[in-house]
Amino acid sequence: MKEYAETPVWGARKQRDTDDWSFGLWAPDADEITLHLDGRQQVMAKSGGWHVATAAAEQGILYGFERDGQVFPDPASHWQDGGVHALSKLLDPATLSQPAGWRGRDWRSAVIMELHVGTFTRDGTLKAAARRMAEIAAMGFTGIELMPLGQFAGNRGWGYDVVLPYAVHPAYGTPHDLADFVRIAQTHGLMVIVDAVYNHFGPEGCVQKQLCPAFFDETRETPWGGAIDFDRPEVRQFFLDNATMWLRDYGVDGLRLDAVHQIGLPGDTAFLRTLADHVDKLDLGRPVHLVPEDERNLADYVIDAPNMRAQWNDDYHHAVHTLLTGESFSYYAPFAVDPFGDLVTAMRDGQVDQGQERPGQHEPRGEPSNHLPPECFVNSNQTHDQIGNRARGDRLISLTGPGQVRIVHALLALAPFIPMFFMGEEEGSRAPFQFFTDFDGDLARAVSEGRKSEFPDFANEDVPDPNEKSTFVNSRPYDALEDDAAEWRELTTHLLNLRHEHVVPLLISGWKSEQVERLSGRSMSARWIFEDGALEIIFTMEGPPGSLGRDTREIYYMTDDSGAGIRVGVSEG
Template sequence: MTHNFWGPSLTAGNWTFRLWSPRAKQVELLLEDRPLSMTRDDSGLWSVETPAAAGNRYLFRVDGQDMPDPASRLQAGGVSDPSVLVPPDGHDWRCDWQGRDWAEAVIYELHVGTFTPEGTFAAAARRMAGLAELGFTAIELMPLGQWSGDRGWGYDGVLPYAPQPAYGTPDDLKMLVDAAHQAGLMVILDLVMNHFGPEGAWLHHAAPDFFNPERHTPWGAAIDFEQPAVRDFWTGCALHWLTEYRMDGLRLDAVHQISGPGADDFMADFATRIHALTPRRHLITEDDRNTPDLREGAGYDASWNDDFHHSIHVALTGEDDSYYASFAADPVGDLVLALSRGHVEEGQPRQGKDRPRGAPCGHLPPTAFVNSTQTHDQVGNRAHGDRLLTLADPEAVAVAYALLLVAPYIPMVFMGEERGETNPFQFFADYKGDLAEAVRKGRAAEFAGIAALGDTVPDPLALETFARSRLGWREDDPARSWLGLTREALSFRARHVVPLLKSGGMEATVTRPQPGLIRADWQFAAGRLELSLAFGQPDPDPLADPHLRTGRPDGPYYLTVKAHS
């Protein structure tokens, strides 16, 4: 199967429409309301070839039920409305982009709908040069595959090939990518392959065999990766975004839920297909398993490293509930492990954890770990979407942020963090009727504990919840101070850390001479990076003549760092 197995394709003036529906008795194409019979092959693939024009609308009629194309490239409206024919890429690209080395990555995670007041691709494009000027080298877009309604995080998408129309047109998205490339920024897309959203997932009707009825994810029916057509759907989706929209890479959501028969083979083949593209694309996973397999065996570039975040968060806030429990015993000691080995939990017994998690990963290069002090998950999955700056000492947060940017792991910043944003990022959606009420009650039940104390959870369906989550784009003195720190730290990283990373061969010596002090010495083929961190007590012996310092020399939070070539 080729990557255009799903969705319409144009050849010699005719369009071929395809739908995998192995149990269907009859499938028709409704092209501009005109029914055309489709023929079935032995695999359950229905197809028809016919003249058509870009902009024509179409539906599939599967055993009498009209539905959009699950691989629709564009919708005429909502997720149950007709699909629209989009011609192969005719965009007037302005940048002859050849990609960037992964060692140069400094990622800026953003949600298009709340990144700017307008919440559009076009408005985001106007901000790209400013991010690049600060020193960022990549943006990571939260999922864009169309979901039901206008507001949402994107993880409940049901049409993963079609960009969310509330943000703009396909051409608007291409202009955003082009603007990012012109500024020197890679564009990484967050892709959800482990489940579909609760409304408008017509694949359940067209192809029940797409799903495994014996397994479920926390968010819905599990997908059956043993099916060749299922593998082709997702590989085709990835290639669509990477080629049609010229994305530089993908962040794959919760790959630990891509499981069951066929899943391992799919993940290996997926990486092979993606890495065959020129320029080379990058692959990042979110993987709760903390194992090295995909990074060392299948060629995935990196994985999100929540362990670094948890160590920082618990050290600064003292929180010890839920997944923070195993980091509450000694968060500064865990930070030592994170700075030395990448992951903290590598299969060893841990206080506060029922069973071990992970496997040794310290042999992986530092570029195999994407570290953060805030993400959409860690902020937005809180009851009120609180940012770290509203939960901890601002000076301590600034030191932790500087540590993130200068340490020899891939840093990722959540939008607004670079200017000290304090607006929350809350959970929001845009459903109607019974589903809206179910989402509302589910969110309230998730945080029943705070309700018992007289607190209330923001209504995820309310427009005000979405509006509160927009960036404020402040220009006051605190914002200027944060921007200055960002610019200085990322300048140091570009001049000193990136050349060391590219030279390879890191050996880490990270010690803890006192309970709140950390000393790090990372040796590379081309030199070394030295860091002294006070994280809860004054530092009696900070580095002399550092390249960068932040915090107060006499305070409990202070960082000094220097590079040696």
């Protein structure tokens, strides 16, 4: 062991050109922290609230931090020797495969597939997922959004119960497997976005509670547990360094930021702006894309903060969902009043809730968003949230049938907003995506009972037990090939080819304005003006769509027996 001589940092970091590693843990209320490293022990030096040490070691060596007689893994562990309670393993980022000539992609070219590594293939691994990247790219996708990769308790889960956000979940593979996945995806022209959970920790294995309880704000709670104290610079640094790890060490192209409305106090966007500035200063030589999920519908920071590209636009989803299903329970209630009118608003302004009062809503939310260009909104017809948070995880196509779903599939693909599809959607999968976990004992029982009690407003249905392995297995979208899967894949490929040929060049030329008009109860005309031309869409649920403008060249037309239709055209500037 050697005297520590660096600025304190979270976790273990390999020092350049030596065999030494620096170790750091912020635990201001701990009198003493002991480093355990490969059978050796040393009391760490305390500097302010930090406990620090330097020692020579090799990659893969096990280590942990002892407090009050108990040894814990590193809260910033990059690699675990097993589950969330195991010791941590040293990882040198220099051993991860590095990008070879990848310069990223313009955000406006994004066509995203959201996927969950554990259910994307039968193997449920990053290696198996990497083998499918060529076919995903061939369909016209240009981006992959990976649901959270950080380690959580057990083998199965969505990833939002992460407790070790630096460590790749071992059921998916090793850190080196993730680096290889990123390189393979980028070789096929796919940017990789990682879903980052910075708003809470899961209920099992949260080592911060034992090692550094000052990490949390005891005066607040989130819907998922204790609130994190983002007023502390050491806490902010923990997450800023995590973002750096994904972007620099693994070379990913961006982060989807989960539930940012639970980061800091209500209405607070300070950390988001700090994160955007931090990422901008990394100077990675390629575009970086930050995409927050924000229930508050706040708009200004999306265009003010560098690299803050777009928001998940649940409003668009809710309008489409209620329009096709007629459902009006829970958060769908305000959108069920006039779903087509809300869809018109979403096509014009991006978000629907913009601070106005709406029937069925407890209180107004949001702020005006019409000044934002279309690429500032990630639209979707289905996501893990909106499928998986149903009682049985039903997909939209299972609720309504394929007819009208094909029409909104085309609308999503060809409208100028950033389209995102959930894995399996591209081939019309009917497989559910259910809520699944892998807990034991009292926590398993609590989660199972809690899941059942979540749905008082939903139809009375048998809710699958999250801890049963069958719930996880049933959520694989590609296990059973649908009879019309080939037809759906052909449709998706055709639509995405049209998007890249006609819509993306307009987006890249620069947005100027839009003209969106409700023609009747369930028909609309939308025209977006760009520097190099215009995109026009006629969308109807009442029969064949009407004619495009006289200067508009038709590129796509579809009708369905259900009475829905879409007509799409472009015109030059």
